[in-house]
Amino acid sequence: MLAIFRKTLAHPPQELNSPTISSKPPRPSKLPDEILTAFNASHPVTAFAATFRGGAALSSAGGDFNRRRLFCALDDIYCVFVGCIDNLSSLIRQYGLCGKITDEALLVLEAYRTLRDRGPYPADQVVKDFQGCFAFVVYDNKTGTVFAALSSDGKIPMYWGIAADGSVVMSDELEIVKGGCGKSFAPFPTGCMFHSDGGLRSFEHPMNKMKAMPRVDSEGMMCGACFKVDTFSKINSMPRVGSAANWASWEDAH
Template identity: 85%
Template sequence: MLAIFRKSLARPPQELNSPTSHGKPPRSAKQPDEILANFHASHAATSFAATFRGGAALASAGNDPTRRRVFCALDDIYCVFVGSLNNLSSLVRQYGLCGKTTDEALLVLEAYRTLRDRAPYPADQVLKDLLGSFAFVVYDNRTGTVFSALSSDGGVPMHWGIAADGSVVMSDELEVVKGGCGKSFAPFPVGCMFHSEKGLRSFEHPMNKMKAMPRVDSEGMMCGASFKVDTFSRINSMPRVGSANNWTCWEDAH
């Protein structure tokens, strides 16, 4: 799985840039087109991609023995999903999809549309309802919105980083991100969600802020920071009352 979004579409945390870059892309970082081409080259027989005029690209490759990948599109919304949901059948009933052929990616698209169109629903609660090991990226081409999440069990890896032109890159394959982003990359934090306008937030602990942790590689070089929940720092927001809080009311913690 690979997702690339121009910086005008997604605003990742500044700490994702390597401290040694001084605000400039490292020399080893690549342009989005080259990252996408390298992904296709490494999955020559099974990869495919959807690219968009606004500077977004989603790509997927065939399943391997340990990792299931699904790509889906509906009403100009696109999702690439890696992993599986243990409670897919119950979620199908919950979202009124009985009688339809539904996989995990389509279920996530329906959940996203519920958040977008039929709120109020707290986004963190919707994601808590997804039981399993998964990573996904959703791109809403009509609104230019990016929404991604990683399950809390750590069963599926996801990394993200900054390409040479400042675009954000996400993939379940470490070498794709590391090769495309130089030192400006990090693991995507487990149990967290990212929204292109609202930023990074834990869906396990939605009232706690995220903090950046300095990170070095095996050669002692500074890399983009990793992120974890700050258990001592809470977000200043009005308390929730029933379902009166929906995902459009997230505060940008950055």
């Protein structure tokens, strides 16, 4: 799984950029086209990619015995998904989608559409209802919105970083992000979700703010920061998502 978004689409956290305080030259980062080419080359038979005029690209490769990989599109909304949702059948019934949904990626798209257009539930509760091990990235090409989440169990990894032009890169493959983003990368925090307007939040502890933690690699060089839940800092109010307007203004709650 690979997702790349121009910084004006995703608005990545500034802390992901590696500080240039070392005398040792950092590993150079790459441009988005180079990163996408490297990912597709590492999966020459199964890789499938989609690029968009707004500065977005999604790519997915075939699944293996350990990780199921899915790619789907619905009404100009796109999703790359890795893993599985154990309660898929019950969620299909909950959303009234019997006979329409066949896999997890399509369920994620339907859940996103419900949240964006008419959903009465806050986004953190919807993602928390997904039981299983998963990582996904949604791109809404109509609104230029990015939405990503990683399950809390830690069985599926996801990494994110900053490319040479400032674009944010997300992938479940460490070497792709590490090779494309130089030192400006970090693990995506488990149990968290990211919205291009609302930023990074925990869906396990939605009342707590996130904080950036300095990260040093094995060579002693500063890298992109890790993010963790701040157990001492609370969000003043809980946002609720019931329309396209307040979904897009998720950041008002921060």
